[in-house]
Every structure is written in structure tokens, then in C-alpha cells.
Amino acid sequence: MDLTIKSAENIEYMISQITTKLRMVNADAIKSSQYNEDVYEDLHDIYEMVMKKNTFSPNEMQAIVEELGNLRK
Template sequence: MMNLTEKSAENVEYMVDQIKEKLRMLNFGAIKSTHFNEDMYEELKDIYEHVMKKQSFSPNEMQAIAEELGNLRKA
């Protein structure tokens, strides 16, 4: 289990990969861990925790998660 209390590039990569794996029905090819920086860490962690505790997602929920991730991307 990763220690996600530390802000690091490795943790960002881990969380993004886990979100993409759990939501594999969506095309997350455009979303890469390098698109996020540590300033957005807490927001990304919130999304990660939300995704990990749910068993399934409606299409609307997956769209909302994709939009949230898109909003967090580095400018």
C-alpha cells in the first residue's frame, strides 16, 4: 500500500494509474500523471479516494470524474 500522505510525483502517478484502472471503460489515454503537479495533490487524492471506495459508476459519474481530472490538469 502506498503512503499517500506525502506529496510526490510517484504518488501522483500511482493515483492517476489507479483511477484509470478502476474506470477502464473511459478513454483516459489523454490523462497522464505528468499533467498534474503537487499543487493539486489534495484534490487528486480526494478524487482517488472517492473512486477507490465505490464499486461501480454510472456513465454520468464517470463523465464527472473525467471532467474533474481535466480541471486539475496543469495549464
């Protein structure tokens, strides 16, 4: 999958991977349809950061979720 291409499919994939990696209890609260291609670069940056780490503190998880909330349309 080429994540350098801005597409709804890539947004859906990244959101899915982020929620899985963070083991979010209510992953349905963050839906890929809530994001558009205008915030793709920011979403991609969050995705890359999340994928690089193995564990997250509660504060880190909260900050990531808040940032995802800020990026919603």
C-alpha cells in the same frame, strides 16, 4: 505506499489506479505528468472516492474525468 506524501510517484500511482478502476478506454489521455503537487489534495480526494465505489454510472464517470481535466496544469 504512503499517499499522504506529495510526490510525483504518488500522483502517477493514483492516476493509474483511477484510470484502471474506471476502465477508461483512452487512459493515455490522462497522464500523471499533466498534474503537479499543487492539486495533490484534490487528486487524492478523487482517488479515495473512486476507490471506495465498485460501480460508476456514465454521468459519474464523466464528472470524474471532467474534474481530472480541470486539475491539469
